[in-house]
Amino acid sequence: MEQDVWERKYHLALERMERDEREFRAVEELLRRLSLRLAALVRPAGGDIEALLERLTSELRGTPSPASIEPLLEALAEAVTRMDEALPPDAGVDAATVEALRADIARLQDLLAMVSARLGDMTRYLAAELEEARTEEGGSRELDARVREEMRALGERTLAAGDLASLQAEVSQRLSLIDRHFRDYRDREDARLAAYRDRAERMRDRVEELESQASTLQDSLRREHELALTDGLTGLPNRLAYERRMVEVEREVREGAMACVGAFDIDHFKSINDTYGHAAGDAVLRIVGQTLARELDGRAFVARYGGEEFVAVFHRTSPADAETLAQGLCATVERLAFHASSKPVTVTMSGGITRFEAHERAADAFDRADRALYAAKREGRNRCVRL
Numbered sequence: 276m277e278q279d280v281w282e283r284k285y286h287l288a289l290e291r292m293e294r295d296e297r298e299f300r301a302v303e304e305l306l307r308r309l310s311l312r313l314a315a316l317v318r319p320a321g322g323d324i325e326a327l328l329e330r331l332t333s334e335l336r337g338t339p340s341p342a343s344i345e346p347l348l349e350a351l352a353e354a355v356t357r358m359d360e361a362l363p364p365d366a367g368v369d370a371a372t373v374e375a376l377r378a379d380i381a382r383l384q385d386l387l388a389m390v391s392a393r394l395g396d397m398t399r400y401l402a403a404e405l406e407e408a409r410t411e412e413g414g415s416r417e418l419d420a421r422v423r424e425e426m427r428a429l430g431e432r433t434l435a436a437g438d439l440a441s442l443q444a445e446v447s448q449r450l451s452l453i454d455r456h457f458r459d460y461r462d463r464e465d466a467r468l469a470a471y472r473d474r475a476e477r478m479r480d481r482v483e484e485l486e487s488q489a490s491t492l493q494d495s496l497r498r499e500h501e502l503a504l505t506d507g508l509t510g511l512p513n514r515l516a517y518e519r520r521m522v523e524v525e526r527e528v529r530e531g532a533m534a535c536v537g538a539f540d541i542d543h544f545k546s547i548n549d550t551y552g553h554a555a556g557d558a559v560l561r562i563v564g565q566t567l568a569r570e571l572d573g574r575a576f577v578a579r580y581g582g583e584e585f586v587a588v589f590h591r592t593s594p595a596d597a598e599t600l601a602q603g604l605c606a607t608v609e610r611l612a613f614h615a616s617s618k619p620v621t622v623t624m625s626g627g628i629t630r631f632e633a634h635e636r637a638a639d640a641f642d643r644a645d646r647a648l649y650a651a652k653r654e655g656r657n658r659c660v661r662l
């Protein structure tokens with residue numbers, strides 16, 4: 276009966292251990308996904324990082340040990356550092372892009388250091404559990420051998436016993452020895468279970484702490500990423516966001532989709548600043564930017580390219596339709612009611628439209644849209660030209 280109770284305890288402990296291990300695996304998976312996403316941010320240099328993560332995953336699927344995992348994590352950290360060094364400031368990528376990528380890489384490095392430390396903890400824990408299971412198995416084998424020995428001795432004495440009284444004494448002595456062996460074994464196992472429970476509690480706390488750290492890190496990365504892609508003054512996507520979007524559009528156009536690029540610039544903006552002040556200029560930029568985003572919502576991706584220049588990418592739109600939309604935008608901006616020192620101020624905008632051709636790079640299409648924009652400026656502003 277007592278043995279049944281002990282066995283139930285033992286199975287409960289085993290189930291708990293398996294559940295813990297599943298939790299650790301879930302955390303490892305979460306961290307792996309996080310690292311993969313970060314590696315994806317620094318493409319195209321992320322190739323060897325993905326291969327290393329692949330190897331790390333297959334290690335984790337087996338029986339992980341610090342000896343097999345630590346070198347992989349070190350190689351991963353090294354690859355990330357190489358990626359940082361491989362980021363030249365003059366590779367056609369603007370300084371803000373390089374800065375943002377460097378910040379991502381630094382965060383990835385921090386994350387790897389954290390993952391490395393935590394995986395070390397976990398694998399050490401699993402190794403200790405394995406050792407524990409081995410010891411436990413040894414203990415039960417020992418008990419088994421002792422019980423067998425007592426039973427064998429009892430059998431021999433039974434045959435040798437001359438009278439009933441000495442037989443009874445022999446049986447009772449052997450039974451109490453067996454009982455003591457069980458008791459010793461149970462006490463040792465109870466102590467081991469208590470120690471195990473303690474360690475499991477501590478590990479659970481550490482796993483919870485790790486999960487919360489990982490999710491805080493993920494949130495702050497997401498927030499910082501959004502900030503890195505947003506123009507602070509207008510709230511529109513910034514040039515970096517535009518360049519990232521253009522990587523996708525370039526691929527779509529190569530696959531046969533139609534797209535147009537529009538460059539827009541507020542006319543005589545310098546004189547708005549000079550006449551009404553920089554704050555008024557900022558307000559004009561904000562309102563014009565938001566007007567473009569609102570008017571083109573669902574039809575084009577709009578970003579602030581820099582200074583007083585905006586860019587729009589029209590998806591699945593013919594050049595003629597994009598030009599009509601752009602002319603409508605110029606007319607809408609002209610109708611905006613600006614006031615400075617209680618006097619109405621008319622603001623106009625010029626635009627240049629071009630088709631994004633399948634054989635060209637995004638930068639070529641933008642340059643042509645920009646040339647169209649300057650043609651519109653030369654032709655008298657407040658208009659749109661298509662090249």
Ligand SMILES: Nc1nc2c(ncn2[C@@H]2O[C@H](COP(=O)(O)OP(=O)(O)OP(=O)(O)O)[C@@H](O)[C@H]2O)c(=O)[nH]1
Pocket residue numbers: 508540541542543544545546548552553554555556557560581582583652
């Ligand atoms: N207020 C404000 N001004 C800015 C900002 N960014 C750039 N500018 C100003 O925008 C002005 C751009 O002037 P120019 O490039 O000479 O062009 P423009 O006066 O608009 O003339 P055209 O483009 O030829 O019609 C410069 O005076 C910049 O200082 C900004 O964020 N806020």
